[in-house]
Structure formats: C-alpha cells, structure tokens
Amino acid sequence: MVKLTMIARVTDGLPLAEGLDDGRDMKDAEFYKQQVKALFKNLSRGHNEASRMSIETGPYVFNYIIEGRVCYLTMCDRAYPKKLAFQYLEDLKNEFERVNGSQIETAARPYAFIKFDTFIQKTKKLYQDTHTQRNIAKLNDELYEVHQIMTRNVQDVLGVGEQLDQVSQMSSRLSSESRIYADKAKDLNRQVSHFAASCT
DSSP states (O other), X not given: OEEEEXXXXXXXXXXXXXOTTTTTTSTTHHHXXXXXXXXXXXXXXXXXXXXXXXXXXXXXXXXXXXXXXXXXXXXXXXXXXXXHHHHHHHHHHHHHHHHHGGGTTTOXXXXXXXXXXXXXXXXXXXXXXXXSHHHHHHHHOTTSXXXXXXXXXXXXXXXXXXXXXXXXXXXXXXXXXXXXXXXXXXXXXXXXXXHHHHHO
C-alpha cells in the first residue's frame, strides 16, 4: 500500500508537492518524512544514486524516479509490488510534467504545486488495491520491468554524505600529520648529520 508521496526538485532539494493526507494512518510518519527530506538533500548535493531506486527503511520501501531534475518518491509497505509503485510514480511524473513542467525551475517556495495533491490522491486510490483487474494487468505487463532497479538500505544512502565528510576530514588530518612527519624527518636528518660531523 502507498503510504507517502513527495515530489522535489533535485537541484536544491526544494519540496514541490506531497500527498497531504499521507501518513495519517501511520505511526512515525514524521520520522519517515524527515528521512525523505534528508534523501532529497543528499540528491541536491550531487550524491545522485541511480535514476530509479528502491531504498529499504524499516517495514517500508522508498521508491523513486529522477527525471528532468525532479525526484518523484513514494513510500510503500515492503510487500507492495515494486512494479506497481514505479507505475504509480510514472503516472505522477507524466501528469506533473504536463501540468507544471514550465514552472518547475522557477518555483521559489516549498510546496509551490500543492494543488497537485488532488491528482496524487486520485491516482493513489487507483493503486491501493493490488488485486483490482487494472493493477493485475499492470503487474503482468512484460513491457515495464523493474528488475534492474537497485535496492539499497536507507542507512547506506543517507550515510554517503556523512562518509564523504569523514573522508574529507581524514584527508585533511592526514595531510597535516604528513607535514609534521616531514618536518620531524628533516630535524632527525639534521641531527644525524650534525652528530656524524661531530664524531669525525
């Protein structure tokens, strides 16, 4: 079942739209929304993963599509078919681009396209029941394969930015320590030369 839907601009992580009633029936909804925002922030820093990805987080999975500098993300139960989740995102993407495409780059405030929630809710209802004839047909459709979509753990994805920061700090520390080592080596060479000269 689709639990949460958010759309954001990848260049700066600005949230553009979200399903307004998403997460009401969910415990810890704010926690997962914060994870989504952290993911958008990582993507805006250039920590781009694949253009289509599934990220496991607790009992849920974030599925997202990045296209045209926009990230379309949904969070579903782990048991929800990945194929349907990505079809849902494709439907959202197509309509969002059709209706708002020319305004995406100029949007200056968060949730500038909040009226898109109406379409999100209408589309979400179509995808809620995986046993409807329409959704069974989509699941059986051979043209839309999701096997190639990478699945990662949310800690791995969100940790990438932190790891890069740690590597940068370690590099700076190593650089300063190597300068200290070089200075000590020069001093030691001078002392050895001075000692050797005084012995002869």
